[in-house]
Amino acid sequence: MAAEQPSSKGQAWFCTTGLPSDIVIEVEDMTFHLHKFPLMSKSKKLHQLITEQETNPTTSTTQRNDQQEPEEERDEIEEILCQISLLDFPGGSETFEMAAKFCYGVKVDLNSSIIAPLRCAGEFLEMTEEYSEDNLISKTERFFSHSVLKSLKESIKALKSCERVMALAESLGITERCIDSIASRASSADPALFGWPVSEAANENIKSSSNQALWNGIESAVRRKGGGARSNNADSWFEDLALLSLPLFKRLILAMKVRDLNPEIVESCLMYYAKKHIPGVSRLNRKPSSSSSSIASEGGQREVLETIVSNLPLHESSRSSTATRFLFGLLRTANILNAAEECRSTVEKKIGLQLEQATLDDLLIPSYSYLNETLYDVDCLERILGHFLDGLQEEGDVGEIEAGEDGGGSNVRSPSLMLVGKLIDGYLAEIASDANLKPDRFHNLAISLPEQARLFDDGLYRAVDVYLKAHPWISEAEREKICGVMDCQKLTLEACTHAAQNERLPLRAVVQVLFFEQLQLRHAIAGTLIAAEADPARPSMLRRREEEAEAEAEAGAMQEGSSDTWRAAVRENQVLRLDMDSMRTRVHQLERECSTMKKVIDKIDKEGPRGNNGGWRGSLTRRFGCKFKTQVCDSHEQTVVNARKGRQQQHHHHQQ
Numbered sequence: 001m002a003a004e005q006p007s008s009k010g011q012a013w014f015c016t017t018g019l020p021s022d023i024v025i026e027v028e029d030m031t032f033h034l035h036k037f038p039l040m041s042k043s044k045k046l047h048q049l050i051t052e053q054e055t056n057p058t059t060s061t062t063q064r065n066d067q068q069e070p071e072e073e074r075d076e077i078e079e080i081l082c083q084i085s086l087l088d089f090p091g092g093s094e095t096f097e098m099a100a101k102f103c104y105g106v107k108v109d110l111n112s113s114i115i116a117p118l119r120c121a122g123e124f125l126e127m128t129e130e131y132s133e134d135n136l137i138s139k140t141e142r143f144f145s146h147s148v149l150k151s152l153k154e155s156i157k158a159l160k161s162c163e164r165v166m167a168l169a170e171s172l173g174i175t176e177r178c179i180d181s182i183a184s185r186a187s188s189a190d191p192a193l194f195g196w197p198v199s200e201a202a203n204e205n206i207k208s209s210s211n212q213a214l215w216n217g218i219e220s221a222v223r224r225k226g227g228g229a230r231s232n233n234a235d236s237w238f239e240d241l242a243l244l245s246l247p248l249f250k251r252l253i254l255a256m257k258v259r260d261l262n263p264e265i266v267e268s269c270l271m272y273y274a275k276k277h278i279p280g281v282s283r284l285n286r287k288p289s290s291s292s293s294s295i296a297s298e299g300g301q302r303e304v305l306e307t308i309v310s311n312l313p314l315h316e317s318s319r320s321s322t323a324t325r326f327l328f329g330l331l332r333t334a335n336i337l338n339a340a341e342e343c344r345s346t347v348e349k350k351i352g353l354q355l356e357q358a359t360l361d362d363l364l365i366p367s368y369s370y371l372n373e374t375l376y377d378v379d380c381l382e383r384i385l386g387h388f389l390d391g392l393q394e395e396g397d398v399g400e401i402e403a404g405e406d407g408g409g410s411n412v413r414s415p416s417l418m419l420v421g422k423l424i425d426g427y428l429a430e431i432a433s434d435a436n437l438k439p440d441r442f443h444n445l446a447i448s449l450p451e452q453a454r455l456f457d458d459g460l461y462r463a464v465d466v467y468l469k470a471h472p473w474i475s476e477a478e479r480e481k482i483c484g485v486m487d488c489q490k491l492t493l494e495a496c497t498h499a500a501q502n503e504r505l506p507l508r509a510v511v512q513v514l515f516f517e518q519l520q521l522r523h524a525i526a527g528t529l530i531a532a533e534a535d536p537a538r539p540s541m542l543r544r545r546e547e548e549a550e551a552e553a554e555a556g557a558m559q560e561g562s563s564d565t566w567r568a569a570v571r572e573n574q575v576l577r578l579d580m581d582s583m584r585t586r587v588h589q590l591e592r593e594c595s596t597m598k599k600v601i602d603k604i605d606k607e608g609p610r611g612n613n614g615g616w617r618g619s620l621t622r623r624f625g626c627k628f629k630t631q632v633c634d635s636h637e638q639t640v641v642n643a644r645k646g647r648q649q650q651h652h653h654h655q656q
Helices: 036-042 044-055 071-076 092-103 115-124 136-148 152-172 174-187 202-207 227-242 246-258 263-277 298-311 321-336 341-352 378-395 397-406 415-431 439-446 458-470 476-483 493-500 507-534 538-560 563-607 615-624 636-655
Strands: 002-007 010-015 023-027 030-034 083-085
Touching (some): 030 092, 227 263, 415 458
Parallel strands (some): 010 030
């Protein structure tokens, strides 16, 4: 119906009905050559403007230089009787073109992306039902109410289109109706249909063969059956939501909160919006944006970030590892953009409430301030850890655990506390190699967790060893202070063996390790010997059962034909037997060493001077900071012999 061709004022739009145009309407940089009758029959405002022009005819407002125009163009130019300029037309020339086509009776395909501007255009041109039947306002209103507002996705698109005609859309209530529709329909949506948070470029993720989790936590290798299509459908409306301007997005989030929307849905909206508008907020998405024009300035990114953080649900939110990873990304971005202190503090507190979901890579936050000498921001982690411990205290986990341990109750440990304990030990080992990390900083962070956070202190010992290796210049007192963070009683036998041979540890720490290693061995020996004394025939019975099991295994292998499997089992039993024999030999050696040490200590006690502190034993205690007891080196055979003698005496008594 229409054709466009270049004009002296940008573009010209002609109606190809075969009749010469008798009116020119200018909208922005487009000139529309139209006919009066179709326009006047549908638009009350155009009817009034044209009538005024005809009542008060004036010369053409377009001044032309006839001397500069070629003869061909001068012949084509007809005298224009009416020319109208529509300033600030809602939606611009594209929307006016659709309104003009509607006036000519051309079918206009309505959709959610154009419905708001077209509805505002009808209002601007006064295309009411009273003026003409089945007019533009009534048609757009029906489509808007019956089609757009019934769909969450279409409502978001319509809200986006309101940005072009914001003033008129606000006065007509279009914006508010879209926001209400989105909030109400999102509140009735099931978060399980789209997961948390949703993915971007889901098609690319499905094609990817990587087993690593995406920024949004959706893994291609573990995608639920039938979940791909549903996730893609959810992705689409989240993508549309992320295209909204920040003022509209703020209003939408506020409406969601007023309706008490599921916090996970609100959180998903906020984080998807942040990922869309703040490049680099996700560590797993470092691809450059395809449209650089969509990236806001540093100030704009800071405003988006602070808006996202201020609207994040603090307590009722998703506690997944993906959510925690994204929060760490927000924290890094807040440091880079130099966001407000309140913004960073809010993110740190939110991370602290779900710190058990973090990974070691998340904790390694670079130090962006020139005031910090360390490579990683240790102060930030200390604050986050403080929020975590405060949260446990509020929930009562720490108090219950301490009461259980001290009051003789069940020794139950908080799973989240133990997970964080492992994280902190790994973090300490990672930052221990930093030459600028002061001993006091390392010590304070190591002792910040309660005792029940660690079942064993092997991870802490590893961090201490790395620190001592990277800081050989620290004083002996500082070395002893660093080693004081460990509880030698909570070291495994393997860690004790390594520590006893570690030349980097101070002598006091080595003696303590040896002391508690002997204590562990004493308990192990006592348990073994007492069990053997309780049933003297048990060792021979165990050996006999092992031989019978091997014989049965070999016989089964011959009968069933699965010789390889049975042979592997037999070999495993043989290896276990060798290990047990080696353990018995080691136990006997330690018994002899303990007996020798006991005799030497008794001899020194008898011959040495005795002072207020118990002579040699007191001086050794003062020097190495641990208390030696004679029973530590006692041979457990003596205990068993005494027990045997006691039972024999009871036996003779009964016989008498």
